[in-house]
Amino acid sequence: MLRKASVGLVVAVALVAPLVVDLFWLNLLTLALIYMPMVIGLNVLFGKANLVSFGQGGFFAIGAYVSALLTLQRGWNVWLAMLVGCVAAVVIGYVIARPVLRLKGLSLAMATLAFGQMVFILVQQLDVTGGPVGLSGIPAPSAPGIDFLEPRNFYWLALAVAVLAFVIASNLARSRYGRMFHALADSEVASRSVGVRVDRVKTLAFCFAAGLAGVAGAMYAHYFSFISSDTFNLELSLLVVIMVVVGGMKDLWGAVVGTIAIFVMREYLRSYQEYSELVYGLLLILVFMFARGGITGTAKAVFRRLRGGTDSGGGPGAGDGAAAPVAAGPLPKQEVGR
Amino acid sequence: MDQAIQFTLAGLTTGSIYALIALGFTLTYNSSGVVNFAQGEFVMLGGFLAVALYLTGLPLGLAAVGAVIGSALIAGIVHLLTLSRVPKLDTFGLLMVTVGIAIVLRTLMLLVWGSEERSLPAFTDGESIHVLGGTMPPQALWVIGTALVAMPLLYVFFTRTRIGDAMMAASDNRTGAKIVGIRTNRVALFAFMLGAGLAALGGVLIAPITTISFALGLEFSVKGFTAAVLGGFGSPVGAVVGGLSLGLIEKFGAGYISTGYQDLFALATLLVILIILPRGIVGSRALEA
Numbered sequence: 001m002l003r004k005a006s007v008g009l010v011v012a013v014a015l016v017a018p019l020v021v022d023l024f025w026l027n028l029l030t031l032a033l034i035y036m037p038m039v040i041g042l043n044v045l046f047g048k049a050n051l052v053s054f055g056q057g058g059f060f061a062i063g064a065y066v067s068a069l070l071t072l073q074r075g076w077n078v079w080l081a082m083l084v085g086c087v088a089a090v091v092i093g094y095v096i097a098r099p100v101l102r103l104k105g106l107s108l109a110m111a112t113l114a115f116g117q118m119v120f121i122l123v124q125q126l127d128v129t130g131g132p133v134g135l136s137g138i139p140a141p142s143a144p145g146i147d148f149l150e151p152r153n154f155y156w157l158a159l160a161v162a163v164l165a166f167v168i169a170s171n172l173a174r175s176r177y178g179r180m181f182h183a184l185a186d187s188e189v190a191s192r193s194v195g196v197r198v199d200r201v202k203t204l205a206f207c208f209a210a211g212l213a214g215v216a217g218a219m220y221a222h223y224f225s226f227i228s229s230d231t232f233n234l235e236l237s238l239l240v241v242i243m244v245v246v247g248g249m250k251d252l253w254g255a256v257v258g259t260i261a262i263f264v265m266r267e268y269l270r271s272y273q274e275y276s277e278l279v280y281g282l283l284l285i286l287v288f289m290f291a292r293g294g295i296t297g298t299a300k301a302v303f304r305r306l307r308g309g310t311d312s313g314g315g316p317g318a319g320d321g322a323a324a325p326v327a328a329g330p331l332p333k334q335e336v337g338r
Numbered sequence: 339m340d341q342a343i344q345f346t347l348a349g350l351t352t353g354s355i356y357a358l359i360a361l362g363f364t365l366t367y368n369s370s371g372v373v374n375f376a377q378g379e380f381v382m383l384g385g386f387l388a389v390a391l392y393l394t395g396l397p398l399g400l401a402a403v404g405a406v407i408g409s410a411l412i413a414g415i416v417h418l419l420t421l422s423r424v425p426k427l428d429t430f431g432l433l434m435v436t437v438g439i440a441i442v443l444r445t446l447m448l449l450v451w452g453s454e455e456r457s458l459p460a461f462t463d464g465e466s467i468h469v470l471g472g473t474m475p476p477q478a479l480w481v482i483g484t485a486l487v488a489m490p491l492l493y494v495f496f497t498r499t500r501i502g503d504a505m506m507a508a509s510d511n512r513t514g515a516k517i518v519g520i521r522t523n524r525v526a527l528f529a530f531m532l533g534a535g536l537a538a539l540g541g542v543l544i545a546p547i548t549t550i551s552f553a554l555g556l557e558f559s560v561k562g563f564t565a566a567v568l569g570g571f572g573s574p575v576g577a578v579v580g581g582l583s584l585g586l587i588e589k590f591g592a593g594y595i596s597t598g599y600q601d602l603f604a605l606a607t608l609l610v611i612l613i614i615l616p617r618g619i620v621g622s623r624a625l626e627a
Binding site: 052099100102103105106107109110111113114115117118121122124125234235238241245274275277278280281282283284285288289292 | 373420423424427429430431433434435437438439440441442443444445446448449556560563564567596598599601602605606608609612613616
């Protein structure tokens with residue numbers, strides 16, 4: 001109950017926020033919402049399936065350029081182009097998933113990093129993408145009666161996309177696939193032995209994250225109406241990892257909290273841009289040294305202690321979709337502490 | 339043919355730098371399980387410190403030595419503040435801490451030295467050297483020569499000194515080493531410093547050829563890691579073989595196919611090797627997850 005109420009409150013606040021805040025904050029929040037699907041995707045991939053990607057920037061770039069080019073050069077409808085941008089990211093994700101997902105941990109991190117950087121170099125060098133000069137005049141989406149050039153309207157659009165991504169991710173995490181993510185994160189061999197088709201499940205998680213990064217990229221392109229290769233560098237991919245980790249990767253809300261926290265911090269330190277980078281780095285170090293659960297994990301632990309450490313979950317902020325009790329499942333155990 | 343020789347010379351020069359960075363990766367990984375993503379930042383730190391020391395009026399040689407020692411000391415402080423405190427973190431957690439260290443270091447370098455590119459004068463003046471129809475700047479000889487001297491020295495260090503023995507023991511079996519009384523924490527610290535020192539040496543050596551900029555560190559980390567994986571992660575010989583091979587792959591790719599895609603060849607190498615040859619050319623134990 002309490003949890004439903006607090007989720008409702010969060011959504012309500014998010015809905016009315018643009019009526020209250022000034023243009024500066026509106027832009028900041030819109031940006032955070034645009035990135036959020038990408039962070040949600042990595043949160044599922046990393047937090048649930050324990051597969052890390054240092055190359056989400058690559059999928060973000062694919063979504064952005066496919067959608068931008070289809071509208072600019074072929075005159076496609078923006079909605080359709082954005083959808084195709086997302087599909088393109090999924091397809092590329094599917095193609096590289098098979099070979100790359102044989103790797104784990106560190107090797108997987110570096111292989112995805114290599115992929116992301118290869119996309120970056122292609123974007124930088126190819127003629128069609130305009131390289132560092134970029135593409136400009138990318139049209140905003142349109143709908144009858146709604147002008148998406150009006151910042152508030154785009155904010156609500158970005159909010160809708162982010163909420164949709166969150167709901168899908170939450171359902172996915174709660175579904176049998178979500179339980180399979182958990183299972184193979186614990187032990188691939190054990191999962192395989194109880195009939196989980198490990199390759200398929202991993203590919204699903206990977207493509208899901210790729211698709212959400214693609215959506216984010218497409219939204220980004222049509223929001224700014226300008227993209228250039230400089231945006232899609234390694235720092236972008238690392239930033240997504242940082243958002244996931246700082247927010248807390250064991251909880252889908254961590255993606256929400258992490259994205260907003262990093263964007264808000266970046267804006268507060270805007271006049272000292274170098275310092276914001278410094279803070280990212282320090283945050284990353286501190287999280288891994290002292291607070292592996294990130295903001296949400298730490299908050300949960302503190303909350304639990306305050307309540308006397310009686311129960312193992314719940315509480316207002318603790319919306320861990322995958323930890324929801326499920327009666328029948330292919331696997332007896334879902335939460336094994338790592 | 340002349341062209342091929344030219345590419346080979348250029349490839350061996352860059353490759354030597356990659357080999358030094360890869361050796362650092364290997365050292366740190368072997369003795370503490372840390373894949374130090376900040377290696378590339380220490381390349382830049384070495385370069386920046388050398389420029390700074392040189393500008394105070396020190397002779398170039400002294401500035402170079404000072405930069406390497408300075409970088410190793412800074413690495414030591416960084417290690418004591420971070421990695422020394424979390425010896426039980428898993429490999430991935432350790433990697434992420436070093437990513438954090440890399441970001442912090444590069445930002446600090448930007449704050450201290452600004453975003454301008456820096457360079458050093460060549461170690462020795464003189465005409466380009468002609469080798470078998472190709473030419474190379476004298477500095478390239480310094481690069482290759484230093485790398486050639488550093489590697490046997492490392493070998494001697496590992497096989498003839500007590501701390502070298504301890505590092506070998508720790509890399510073979512960390513728990514075992516601890517049981518026989520080796521202070522693995524100290525070994526880890528020392529390996530990190532030595533690795534950073536090697537990277538800084540690479541930075542000092544290339545400062546006269548390319549430029550030093552805070553933005554290049556990550557790239558060097560990726561290249562050094564690629565070299566280490568290509569040769570066989572964890573193997574010192576592999577680091578050298580991988581470094582030189584990567585340099586050659588890059589220069590031949592750039593020369594015969596396209597300069598703009600030079601980095602693409604290195605990345606494709608990384609991806610392909612991880613997938614089809616995870617033990618690398620020389621063959622090592624596969625990289626731990």
